[in-house]
Amino acid sequence: xxxxxxxxxxxxxxxxxxxxVHQIGSLLRQANHAGKRFHELATLTSAAAATPVSxxxxxxxxxxxxxxxxxxxxxxxxxxxxxxxxxxxxxxxxHGTPVKGAIVAVAQxxxxxxxxFLSTGVTLHADxxxxxxxxxxxxxxxxxxxxxxxxxxxxxxxxxx
Numbered sequence: 001x002x003x004x005x006x007x008x009x010x011x012x013x014x015x016x017x018x019x020x021v022h023q024i025g026s027l028l029r030q031a032n033h034a035g036k037r038f039h040e041l042a043t044l045t046s047a048a049a050a051t052p053v054s055x056x057x058x059x060x061x062x063x064x065x066x067x068x069x070x071x072x073x074x075x076x077x078x079x080x081x082x083x084x085x086x087x088x089x090x091x092x093x094x095h096g097t098p099v100k101g102a103i104v105a106v107a108q109x110x111x112x113x114x115x116x117f118l119s120t121g122v123t124l125h126a127d128x129x130x131x132x133x134x135x136x137x138x139x140x141x142x143x144x145x146x147x148x149x150x151x152x153x154x155x156x157x158x159x160x161x
Contacts, residue, residue: 035068035161042140042156046082046149049089049142055156058094058137066133067093069101070158074115078150082109086144091156094137101128101138109149 040055061067072091076082082089089109091102101124108121115122127134140154 035159037157037159039155039157040138042154044089044140044142044152044154046142046146046151048145049082049086049149050145052094052139052141054094054137054139055091055154056094056138056160061135061137061160065160066135067138067160068131068133068158069128069138069156071117072102072154072156074104074113074152074154076109076111076113076150076152079111080148080150081111081113082106082146082149082152084147086142086146088143089140089152090143091138091140091154093134094139095135098136098139099125099127099134101125101134106146109152111150 038056042053042055044053056067069091074089083106087106089104089106090098090100091104092098092100102117103123103125104115105121105123108115108119117124126132138156140152
């Protein structure tokens with residue numbers, strides 16, 4: 001009979017029922033702390049920019065949970081830049097007093113613009129920038145209705161935990 005190597009003995013020990021139960025429990029704990037991934041898409045029109053468009057309903061964020069925005073892509077879908085009345089478009093939470101997670105200056109909403117986290121004219125709030133997270137859902141809205149501009153689409157991704 002041959003002696004087992006340390007690696008072989010460890011592999012056999014890991015197959016014992018007690019070890020299997022421990023490993024399953026560990027995997028379940030990891031899954032419970034992994035958060036709910038999201039990838040949402042919304043469209044904002046210039047004429048109705050002051051009316052919030054929901055990305056994540058507040059009801060989808062349970063008490064004690066936060067929305068962690070990991071990235072976004074905001075696109076102006078055409079050759080007409082946003083102009084006149086408004087000055088900013090906000091990605092914000094849907095809490096009682098909304099926190100603006102990201103602010104996009106109207107000067108950046110030019111023809112066919114493609115903007116994200118690191119784009120010029122995009123300001124990230126500390127809760128997004130430092131990973132603190134937002135509460136109460138997520139929406140896109142302008143500070144006013146704009147007089148001109150092709151529709152904006154935004155893709156936002158991250159997790160709720």
